[in-house]
Amino acid sequence: MISKKMEGLVKGSSVIRAMFEEGKQMAAKYGAENVFDFSLGNPNVAAPAEVNEAIMDIVKNTDSVKLHGYMSNVGHDEVRETIAQSLNKKYGTSYGKENIIMTVGAAGGLNVALKAILNPGDEVIAFAPYFGEYNNYVSNFDGKVVVVSPDTETFQPNIAEFEQKITNKTTCVIINSPNNPTGVIYSEDTLKKVGEILEKKQKEFGTVIYLITDEPYRELAYDGAIVPWVPKYYRNTIVGYSYSKSLSLPGERIGYLVIPHEADDFGNLVAAAGVATRILGFVNAPSIMQLVIGKCIDAATDISYYDRNRNTLYEGLIKLGFTCQKPEGAFYLFMKSPIEDEKEFANMAKTYTILLVPGSTFMCPGFVRIAYCVSYETVVNSLPKFAQLAEELGVKRDGSF
Ligand SMILES: Cc1ncc(COP(=O)(O)O)c(C=O)c1O
DSSP states (O other): OOOHHHHHHHHTOOHHHHHHHHHHHHHHHHOGGGOEEOOOOOOOSOOOHHHHHHHHHHHHHSOHHHHHSOOOTTOOHHHHHHHHHHHHHHHOOOOOGGGEEEESHHHHHHHHHHHHHOOTTOEEEEESSOOTHHHHHHHHTTOEEEEEOOOTTTOSOOHHHHHHHOOTTEEEEEEESSOTTTOOOOOHHHHHHHHHHHHHHHHHHTOOOEEEEEOTTTTOBOTTOOOOOGGGTOTTEEEEEEHHHHTTOTTTOOEEEEOOTTSTTHHHHHHHHHHHHHHTTOOSSOHHHHHHHHHOTTOOOOHHHHHHHHHHHHHHHHHTTOOBOOOOBTTEEEEEOSSSOHHHHHHHHHTTTEEOEEGGGGTOTTEEEEEOOSOHHHHHHHHHHHHHHHHHHTOOOOSOO
16 A cells, blocks of 8 residues: 555646656657657757766776765765855855755755755745645655745746745745746846845744755856846855756756855754755765766856747747747746636647646646757747647737748
8 A cells, every 4th residue: 555645646646747658659649740749848958978978988987986886975075076166166155065965956955955954844935836846845844835826927936925925934935046937037136035035034033944946947048147146145045956957967867955154054954964865865966977067067058959949939929929928048938828727728739739738737827838948840840730729719910920
């Protein structure tokens, strides 16, 4: 018998993953070129060549114990130091290896951070729309997610509602920018306000509230947009980073947490994160991938590829009369459903072999997410299908298409 908790989780298993499987079945039936699978955030751009070269070089030239053995739960010292120095160069900080904990991707990092700080019944605030897995991660440690409703005009956090929802049980707030699913980058102004409110509420309740900033898309920002460094705006920030998207390595499971010196209870927090890494069963992040990151600290993916998809998709959809905001980062576009029930809309899209993820998966019904980390041909060839869908729904074009 599986546990009661898992029974519920198996039943409500990931909509996105289910669509990914459905997409594979549809590709087998209709031919991959005739299926427009925008469901999963699985990068289509190849990992940089230097990453693959580094893997081979490291495997060939590293002592076996160093390469394959256990190391400290928080990761290889020199890799953590390299990451710290790279952050210092970019953000003018003064981190050292003691601030960096290597993790099994962003998902592993979030679970480690939540394990370190949550007591049962603690409240975790998240701003809709957000990555639905946060609900599961928080539930892993018997916390409770408190959702701040979306501002569907700007998709910046709804600050007034946020302030009202903080209680003496709020242990942490999770943000994600560039955002999945909207592609919005949280502005400096937003982050300043979030930081000020959290400082005020900590004083009011005599509590510590951590701000976890989940940043797997930090490097994916377009048109020169700046992604602000969140710890600048709030002392009790924990940064979660991942190379899944920025280096196209989602299957390799590698990322890190940053815990700044100025965070409350710094020493215990770092110790707890190390122990959490061990007892959650990760033990440590994959050794070879840590060494690869140490060697490829300045490697970058080719974001011009996503940028071309972004422009073509956005302009195409707008011309067809759909409503959406132009994404500033990540590789998602969040489009308003032309009919009230976005699940029904996603089902209609499926009849044109277009796979879209309903916004309710991100606690934001009425919208659908389009993951454009696909081939350019997929984007271009999907537009006539979107046109047919628009036609069926009577979506009014702006006349310029
Ligand atoms: C917002 C967000 N956080 C975390 C993750 C998990 O990323 P990782 O593969 O690094 O665990 C994802 C993956 O899509 C994501 O979109």
